[in-house]
Amino acid sequence: MMDQLTEVRRFDSFDLRYVGLILAILGLGVLSIHSVTYDQQGGVAPYYLKQLMWISLGAGAFLVMWVWDYHSLARLAYPAYALVLLMLLFVLFEGRASKGAQRWIALGPFSFQPSEFAKLALILVLAHYYSKAPRRGWLQRVILPGLLMLPGLLLILKQPDLGSGLSFVAVFVVMLLMVGVRSQALGVMLLFSVMLFPFVWEGVWGSLHDYQRQRIMAFINPDYDPGGKGYHALQSKIAIGSGELTGKGLFGGTQTQLKFLPEGHTDFVFAVYAEEWGFLGVFVLLALFVTLIWLSLEIASKAKDQLGALLAVGIVSMLSFCVVVNIGMTVGMFPIVGIPLPLVSYGGSATITTMASLGLLLNVKRRRLSLFY
């Protein structure tokens, strides 16, 4: 047994499985994107081609993150986070607006969404912060990292981008819980949250755009007004439900093809997939995601050090949060908050960020054997 360990294994069956899973999910995503958009003018190039281009860029990021020792990467955490904050600030003043929100930075023919990069930067910063020294007491454990997160969160909410904001908070909370919070501190936090909720709610609700408020209201009763506020939720449910067990086949989704389903290639791509591939297809996709997350958690649990473990946990929590909330909103279990389905939804920034994060995960896994180089 021991002789295996003496071998330096740069690439093993785990990595193969891992990369295979990612490629499978990406492939299904590209098919669905093509199915929604094949009869549409996609600007410079068809959407699926553009997505393939994002994927190749993402593959580059994936490789870089895989190879680059995460310890040295972590040393760049603060500068990276500062850069992201600057980008977010830039977006606020100079960004390109779409649907009432300013989220994009135009760069040549393409636009980037810094809020996507911000999530990964936050993970790096938090992992770096907690692993640098034993953070004891609720000031060090909760308040300081909370203050670290706050500027990013506020800038994102200001855009406003409710979905990214929520995943920001989710990443923070999960990492905090994994580091461990004394039950007392947790209690204080909960108490404060409850006490502050009405004030925060007032502020949050007031800062929301009309369409966001409508979406939240629609979540409460989507069938109330099919033509209006609950439209997305209802059409999405109809698309998914009408796929039945075996689906309508690729390009066969009527909800999709007749444009009943808005944003079919981005936030609602899961509904498109579910309509065309049915419950069986959905089951396969879910299984792929669960396996990917499972393997990622495996990496977290076997990480060599706390930095690696926290990086892995942060990435897994970001990934799973997005998967769960995205699917949850398309099936009507959550309000529609605008979170893409990782690796499946069309979008450059999100695809590149997710793939980079997954590369970083493999990096963490790879370094656990680094002693034997």
Next chain:
Amino acid sequence: MVGIEVQNVGDRMASGNYAENESDDFHRRLMVLRVGLLLVVALLSLRLWHLQVWDGAYYLDLSKNNRTRQVLLEPARGLIYDRNGVLLANNVPSFSLYVTLDEVKDREQLIGQLSDLLDLDPVLIRKKLTAKGGKSLPRKIKDRMTLHDAVLIESHRLELSGVMVQVESQRNYPGGGMAAHLLGYVGEISADQLERPEFSGLHQGSVVGQYGIEKFFDRHVRGQAGQKNVEVDAHGNEKREVVVEHPQAGNDLYLTIDVRLQKVAEDLLGSESGAIVALDPTNGDIWAMASRPGFDPNVLSRELTPKQWGEIVQDEGHPLTNRASQGQYPPGSTFKVPMAVAALESETMAQYSTVSCNGGYQFGNRIYRDWKAVGHGAVALHDALVHSCDVYFYTIGQRMGIDVMAEYGKEFGLGQDTGIELPSERSGIMPSTVWKQKAKNTAWLPGETISAAIGQGYVTVTPLQMASLIGTVANNGVSYRPRLVHAVMDRTTGNLQELLTVPRGKIKAKPETFRIVKDALADVVTKGTATRAKSSLVTIAGKTGTAQVAALQTGPEESIPKKFRDHAWFVAFAPVESPKIAVVVLSEHMGHGGAAAAPLAKELIETFIKLNLSAPAATPGDPTAKPARQASEPL
């Protein structure tokens, strides 16, 4: 794997700040995370199973309705022609406004917009939008829109989601009010009608016949609606049209009416209330059937406001009543025709037996007066008919009794429907002892027999019944059911189906009896009460009648308010030798039949003779020859 596990622990112990107990805590928390994640995924899967497998069929259905908007294609109603192929009812294009509820964003707002743009009553629009029916099916809000309104709606299309303007065929009657009671009119199907089986397959907004032939033959003329599915996207943009079923035009009807005669008949009545019926005694074909006052079916086929309806319904002239088939009047002396047949056949009175008339007939302590106060002296049947002697008929009526009268009356079709193809025909009353017991729950009084003998009292008839009756006499007792439609053209096959005449039987009477009665009726015109009907063109036989409206009327006619004046009757046929036409004229409140009704009948008969001498469609000797199927020409 085991080796790696061991090594990992070693790794962690080697890295100083990652203490073992903290690592254990971390693994415990990781476990919680895993369990939590699995739970959430399980929940999502359950939800997806529920959506896709459990309720999948339901959502599939929704998605199908989603993609298509079903638009009904209204069929063109069958055309209606007269016997010579003159067009009486056709269809013209018109604009209709539809609203599809599914695509409406704000119903109240839309109601406001539409009522502003088109000046419609918002209550009416709301009523139509809330009526029962599918949400994806367009509902008709307004028809016969003006071009201006249609353009107005089209130019506001973007603000009016769910609204569409459709070109449809609209019923049109080129002759305006001509033959209105016969043709009837069409209208949107009512909520009550929708429930009834004969209207199954129709839907809110369907147009059906509401009166006249349009109603009676609705099933033939209606046609069958088609359907097209319009694929629309979420914005209501039409993407593609698929015709699922082409609409099937209704069948064309060929009437027995000759519009030229119909026009003359209507003009003869003019502004007076009354009815004229002319039919062919040899087969029952109706040549003309006029009723006054009338209406314009073009107006009634449009959507009327409750106020407009109220005005029509409350009109004292009852313009919607077809007086020919629905007006019930005492026959007066025209009833003496069947009475004469009954007297001879029941052998109540022989042909030459006389009755002495001194101007009155005493029964009990009451005297029944003759219209001629000085009396007619000794009269036999012939003179009794020619001069319309009341006392003669009091006498025979009294002798035969009401039940024998009723028996012969029924032979001639009195007290029962003629079976004409018009809705809501009335049957009049041919009283009998049994009838009175049933209807009034009292016994028949002998004095009532005497009134009945001259067509007063309980006896009532419709002009159509009298036309059929005099036609039967003219045709020596052989009668046919009066009919209005002689052929139906199936639009799908192009086959013209001639309908058969319907014989109604033969009155069991000797030919001699009819000869005697017809001789007398001919003399009524040549030297009796109807000399004003004498024609130089053709021999005419007939019988006048004056139906009492109010029992008490004394003094000169001019002093009596018009609504209490007598109705004038004249029943006739011509030519006497071989009758081709039977005519009935009823003029309400116009006094004596000989003066007010007989000249009209003469005019009509002369027109008929002139037309059928010159028209190739009906050569003399064969007036019932197949009518020429000319190209339809609007009137």
